[in-house]
Amino acid sequence: MLIIAASLISIANPAMSNPLTAQPEQRNILKVLKADFRHRPPEMLFDERNNQMLSPLKDILEEAAAKIGYSILWTHRPFARSYEELRTGDVDIVPRTVRNQEREEFIAFLGPIAEQNRNILFLVKLGEESKILSYEDLYNLTIGTKRGTAYFDRFNQDIMLQKIESVDDKNMAQMFINGRFDTMVILDRSAIEIALEQLGYNKYSYAHYYYPNEIGNYFGMSRKSPHFHIFDDLNQALLEMRASGRIKEIYAAYNLLSELE
Structure with missing residues (x-):
């Protein structure tokens, strides 16, 4: 009876009758x-x-x-x-x-x-370009960052900086407009500028300090x-x-x- 049952299953499902013929389909x-x-x-x-x-x-x-x-x-x-x-x-x-x-x-x-070439920039409000002239100036500011983004080693590992995370460019741009932080650290300049434009905001500039990056x-x-x-x-x-x-x-x-x- 077991042999008959196995044969019936094989007829009902031909792929089971020969494991070799099933393998190519599985690989695909x-x-x-x-x-x-x-x-x-x-x-x-x-x-x-x-x-x-x-x-x-x-x-x-x-x-x-x-x-x-x-x-x-x-x-x-x-x-x-x-x-x-x-x-x-x-x-x-x-x-x-x-x-x-x-x-x-x-x-x-x-x-x-x-x-x-993707220099790490710091976006600030228009007229505040001199607010960040060196890395040390960052310690006096709150800084918007994008979650999961790697910038440069010193910045990534610096636990003394006041960093505020956002989930994406649009969220970070809105938080900046709302005054949630003083500056945003930027790896993808085009992406953040598009986000700001979509929010109708153009009163921004970039700090004199930047980190050279390739x-x-x-x-x-x-x-x-x-x-x-x-x-x-x-x-x-x-x-x-x-x-x-x-x-x-x-x-x-x-x-x-x-x-x-």
Whole structure:
């Protein structure tokens, strides 16, 4: 009777009759990388009305993944949450993840696809540019920061500074307008200026003090990702796209070549 039951099950579900024939289908299902997307203009735009994601970084990752037989499943999330998911392996890849020593413990960095000048700026109210002439002047001020963002080592590790966290650029811009802090530390100048413009605010400037900074444009991959074994192949695909000029072609299609400088 047991043999008959097993045969009936096999007929009802042919895939079970031969485990070897089921494996390719399973591999296809599993060859999907989970990636997080956030609104970070101008390189990453999320249209809430249409749930649409537009970005050269999205196109680049999808093309590189396709070269090694993978597809990408995108989810819109704030970076602070993506950062925690990189720790746990709940997400595989997050674009535009700044590389530093602390993050190396749980993130492997794909790329870089470009090296970019991104001086760390301090945004102040118009006319207050001289308020910050040196790093030491920061100790007298309250400073808005974006949760999960790495700026520069001294600032990141300085527990004497009065830092106030916000979840994203829009939230930080609104808090600044409302007088919640004296200055904002800025890594992504374009993103914060767009947020301020959308809020109808233009009475701001930048302090004379800034921190010179050059960063690599990396995709962060969780070391706990179930697909971590493809890291080298995916990294090679991205670096070949950079060497061939394909990265520049994609950025040019978005009229964003200046973002690679």
